[in-house]
Amino acid sequence: QVQLVESGGGLVQDGGSLRLSCAASGGTFSSYYMGWFRQAPGKEREFVAAIDWSGGRRDYADSVKGRFTISRDNAKKTLYLQMNSLKPDDTAVYYCAVRVGGSSYWDANYRNWGQGTQVTVSS
Numbered sequence: 484q485v486q487l488v489e490s491g492g493g494l495v496q497d498g499g500s501l502r503l504s505c506a507a508s509g510g511t512f513s514s515y516y517m518g519w520f521r522q523a524p525g526k527e528r529e530f531v532a533a534i535d536w537s538g539g540r541r542d543y544a545d546s547v548k549g550r551f552t553i554s555r556d557n558a559k560k561t562l563y564l565q566m567n568s569l570k571p572d573d574t575a576v577y578y579c580a581v582r583v584g585g586s587s588y589w590d591a592n593y594r595n596w597g598q599g600t601q602v603t604v605s606s
Contacts, residue, residue: 485510485595487579492600499569503600505562505579510595513557516582519564520590521575521602531577532564533587542587546572569604576601 491503505517518533532553533542541553552565562579577600580593 485512485515485581487581487595487597489577489579489597489600492577492602494603494605495569497569497571497604497606499604500565500567501569501602503564503566503577503579503602505564505597507560507562510581512560516587517553517555517562517579518582518587518593519553519562519577519579520593521573521577522599523575526575528578528590530588530590533582534562544588566602569602571604571606574602574604 486508488506489503491501493501495501514536516535519531520528521531522528530544531547532551534553534555538555550568554563578596580596582592583594585592
C-alpha cells in the first residue's frame, strides 16, 4: 500500500513561485499515474495536473496551464509540482494521489491521498 506525503507549501506573494513535492513510500511508484488536486476553503476539490508513469503524458487544468509544471523522479519516488506566477486564486490545500483508472480530471478515480500542503498567495 503506497503512502504519500506532500511538502513544500507556504506563504508567497502574488507572482511568486513554489515547488511542491509528494514523496511515496511502499507500492511501486514508477508504475503509477499520479495527480495533483487542490481545495480552497468553501470549494470542492479540483483537478490541477496529472502525469503518466513515464512522464510522457501530462494534463493540466486550464486555470494553471502555462504556469504550473508537473514532473516526477521515479528513482526518488517523488512527484513534483512547480508553480510559477502564482495568484491569490491559487490559494488552497494541495493534494497528491494515485490514479487508479478513468479520467485524470475526476477525483473519484484517485486513491491513497496525502494529507495535503497549504499554499497561500498574498496579494
